[in-house]
Every structure is written in structure tokens, then in C-alpha cells.
Amino acid sequence: MDCIFCKIVNKELPAKIVFEDDDLLAFYDLAPKAKIHILVIPKKHIDSVNDLSQSDSELIGRLFLKIKEIAQKLGVDQTGYRVITNTGPDSGQIVHHLHFHLVGGGKLGPIA
Numbered sequence: 001m002d003c004i005f006c007k008i009v010n011k012e013l014p015a016k017i018v019f020e021d022d023d024l025l026a027f028y029d030l031a032p033k034a035k036i037h038i039l040v041i042p043k044k045h046i047d048s049v050n051d052l053s054q055s056d057s058e059l060i061g062r063l064f065l066k067i068k069e070i071a072q073k074l075g076v077d078q079t080g081y082r083v084i085t086n087t088g089p090d091s092g093q094i095v096h097h098l099h100f101h102l103v104g105g106g107k108l109g110p111i112a
């Protein structure tokens, strides 16, 4: 499968990694849209939120707690940040490996 994020997981492509364990990876977005722009992903390939199943509950719960930890580590937990997951064509999803954008580090515009 030709998936950029799987290649990052497998270290076939470089990334500036902020966190890694057996199941999760967090790294800086290549084209940041905010002062802080991190992508948090499950290592396992899941196309999008549409493809989540009951058995992924714990994985996604842990992923969200990791987002919280990273926000604290980067010092945006009190100033505020946004977590975004694009799903499908109308959202503009480009990379079809489930990922959560953590953006912050300055005032963000309205979501829509």
C-alpha cells in the first residue's frame, strides 16, 4: 500500500517525531498551518474515522489522551488548541491514514 504515513511509521520517510510507542506516533506536520502543528496517528493503517470499529476503542482513547499529554508538553494546554480530523472528500482529507491534527500556539480563526 502506498501510504505516506505508513512509510513514516516504517521509517522509510523521515519525520520530526515528538512521541512514539508500539501503537502511536506523533510528528510535526511538514507544512504547518499554525505555530504548533502536530499529527497524531495510530501506527496501524486505518483509512479514516469511517473505518473505525469497536475494537479500536481503546486505541483511539489512548491516542486522545496522548494528544492531551503532547499539548501539555508543548505548553498549549492552557492557552488553547484545536484537534481536527478530516474525513472524506468534503473535508479535504489528503492523506488516507487516520490522523489528528493538533494545532495551536496562537489565536486560531473560526473553524468555519
Ligand code: 5GP
Pocket (backbone or CB within 6 Å): 004, 013, 015, 016, 027, 028, 029, 030, 031, 032, 039, 085, 086, 092, 093, 094, 095, 096
Ligand atoms: P489532511 O488534509 O489529510 O487532513 O492532512 C494531511 C496533512 O499531512 C497535511 O497537513 C500535510 O501538510 C501533512 N503531510 C503530508 N505529507 C506529509 C509528510 O510527508 N510528512 C509530514 N510530516 N506531514 C505531511
Ligand code: ZN
Pocket (backbone or CB within 6 Å): 003, 004, 005, 006, 007, 044, 045, 046, 096, 097
Ligand atoms: Zn497508512
